[in-house]
Amino acid sequence: MADELELLRRANPVPSGDPRFGDGPLGHEAERRLNQFVGPPAVERPKPGRFLPGHRSIGRLLSRPRRTRLVWALATTAAVAMTSLALLLAGPSTTPAVAAPRPLVVRADSTPVPLDQLAERAEGAAADGSSGLRKGTHVQSWSMGMSEDKPPITLPVERIVRWNADDSHTELVVATDPRHPGRPVLSDEDGDPGLVDDGHVISEQTFPPSWSDAPPESPPPHDAKRLRAYLQDAQHTGTPLTTPELLDATRLLLDTWTLGTREDAALVRLLADADGLRPVGQVTDRLGRHGQAYVYDVTGARQMLILDPVTGAVLGLESTATTAEPEYALKVGDVMDYSAWMR
Structure with missing residues (x-):
């Protein structure tokens, strides 16, 4: 987790204590660095996902939003970054309700009933x-x-x-x-x-x-x-x-x-x-x-x-x-x- 937090800190062009924090849109260099952190350019992205075979309710596809030119207030940037970190990188001790359930385990000492x-x-x-x-x-x-x-x-x-x-x-x-x-x-x-x-x-x-x-x-x-x-x-x-x-x-x-x-x-x-x-x-x-x-x-x-x-x-x-x-x-x-x- 320390490595990911350090990555976020380096990606933030303006530290939280900076007097410019939250005053307005990002500058050109800050926006470029934030875009690099958030994801690759649209031309480099893979095509949207598909449904995997299985029951009709399986694989609810998450459509990828189109990324236009990002001009975010820095306060919003920090909130979004931390939310993304919690969703994608956090361990079970921080967001256990987000984690996928484990498969049910059959009791080894139980007798199957036909x-x-x-x-x-x-x-x-x-x-x-x-x-x-x-x-x-x-x-x-x-x-x-x-x-x-x-x-x-x-x-x-x-x-x-x-x-x-x-x-x-x-x-x-x-x-x-x-x-x-x-x-x-x-x-x-x-x-x-x-x-x-x-x-x-x-x-x-x-x-x-x-x-x-x-x-x-x-x-x-x-x-x-x-x-x-x-x-x-x-x-x-x-x-x-x-x-x-x-x-x-x-x-x-x-x-x-x-x-x-x-x-x-x-x-x-x-x-x-x-x-x-x-x-x-x-x-x-x-x-x-x-x-x-x-x-x-x-x-x-x-x-x-x-x-x-x-x-x-x-x-x-x-x-x-x-x-x-x-x-x-x-x-x-x-x-x-x-x-x-x-x-």
């Missing part, structure tokens, strides 16, 4: 016939933004959707990271990343009544066969869902509905029939809940599904890079996307 067995548990939990199904969701999510000219950043948000009796609904989105309560959180609500207070409201909207009766707006069924057809309709496909498509459809379903015990049991039974989804053992998710983990490998990524060990309810879904993308500074093991659903 999906068939968990489906039987879920069916037992739903045997009394009660459900608890309701429209709306409460979810914490972390999504990684990537571009060719900036390090990857992770944007943590909490989203609460509530439906009203007249079929209108409200959506509240706030910037928060439950791993670091009360700490500043990285947000890009204005198109550029910056730190905001924990709990900062990104958006609060009310939507008019929706009269659609097509999946996922219509209530999901509570038997596996009908649920399979329902999810195919939600994904707009007439062919059987592949395992990655089923996991995507599960995310879409849970971003619309909070499932009851019967719907949970139907979904677990459906997942038990999916190819390549294998049990790996017990994990503790990012909200501190214990669950059973099931993984599926796709090109360049590993998807981990976390289920409640008793009811089979989906607790979370994590996508982790298994192939490095050096042009995006993406490393093997980086968490690209994570959702944790709450009841």
